Amino acid sequence: MDSYKSLIHKIEPSQTLWVYLLTMIMATGCVSEPVAWEQMKQMNNPSYIDHVGASETPESIESTRKKQKQDEENKKVALANQIYQQKLAEEEYNKKIKSGxxxxxxxxxxxxxxxxxxxxxxxxxxxxxxxxxxxxxxxxxxxxxxxxxxxxxxxxxxxxxxxxxxxxxxxxxxxxxxxxxxxxxxxxxxxxxxxxxxxxxxxxxxxxx
Incomplete structure (x- = not known):
């Protein structure tokens, strides 16, 4: 049976946060050592990793890309509108000052x-x-x-x-x-x-x- 330390060494770097959280939760007594150990073994299972990554389908990736692009466009429009409003305000301010x-x-x-x-x-x-x-x-x-x-x-x-x-x-x-x-x-x-x-x-x- 794999030891506790050997499982930790097998965990991917991206999963070390989960290992830390499980260890901390286990230390509080909320999760027993056997349960935490099984969780780590599951994270080291390739089929589990594939299952986690399966949620990122080509469709979801494309949807995320489109949303990011739309957010960027919205920011550009908002910035352009802000600059335009500032220009109008400056013109109005200058008119007031020049009016005497x-x-x-x-x-x-x-x-x-x-x-x-x-x-x-x-x-x-x-x-x-x-x-x-x-x-x-x-x-x-x-x-x-x-x-x-x-x-x-x-x-x-x-x-x-x-x-x-x-x-x-x-x-x-x-x-x-x-x-x-x-x-x-x-x-x-x-x-x-x-x-x-x-x-x-x-x-x-x-x-x-």
């Missing part, structure tokens, strides 16, 4: 160490389930944004830029205990920073003109 109606620009970012995260990262519900908001009064327009619709406040993905009228007020709070919420107000014609502040965990930023 928006003398200021709010720049909102969320940074984790040296990396810049999507702004929503600083508004998500934290470990205690509390989310924060971005409150904007822009001329006669008012809205309180949550993380689910924050991208509608302005333009950009990782750096949210919001054209501001001469009269504005922004109040916002950081919900992330690791990241920093950063807000800058720039002169839209010169790019000069006229206000800048960062907030840590539950820190509040408020500015008005």
């Amino acid at each position: 109606k928006y003398p200021f620009i709010a720049v909102l970012t969320c940074t984790l160490g040296v990396s810049t995260q999507p702004p929503q990262f600083c508004f998500y519900p934290n470990d205690f389930g509390f989310a924060t908001t971005f409150e904007l009064q822009n001329g006669s327009f008012y809205k309180m944004y949550q993380y689910i619709d924050l991208d509608q406040a302005g333009y950009g993905n990782y750096i949210l830029m919001i054209p501001l009228e001469n009269s504005f007020k922004i109040t916002t709070q950081n919900s992330n205990n690791y990241a920093l919420l950063n807000l800058k107000i720039k002169d839209s014609s010169t790019g000069k920073i006229i206000f800048e502040k960062s907030a840590g965990y539950y820190g509040i930023i408020s500015v008005k003109n």
Whole structure:
């Protein structure tokens, strides 16, 4: 009769995970040594290996290949649409800045160490389930944004830029205990920073003109 160790040496490398799992389960007492031994013998049986591989028929392989190809096409279409939408947003943003109606620009970012995260990262519900908001009064327009619709406040993905009228007020709070919420107000014609502040965990930023 094959010994326990000799069976382990005969097992294919791809099956070593199963050997490990069986050994660990056996150690807990959930599976006895004879049962685990029979499982290893079965894995070393060529007919068993053929049976396992039989599920990958030419039809299933072709179906998987087609699905992968379709997934790749869908990703290309989604990326093209994203680029198109970004281009439209940039054009709309530039029109607003050139109109002269928006003398200021709010720049909102969320940074984790040296990396810049999507702004929503600083508004998500934290470990205690509390989310924060971005409150904007822009001329006669008012809205309180949550993380689910924050991208509608302005333009950009990782750096949210919001054209501001001469009269504005922004109040916002950081919900992330690791990241920093950063807000800058720039002169839209010169790019000069006229206000800048960062907030840590539950820190509040408020500015008005």
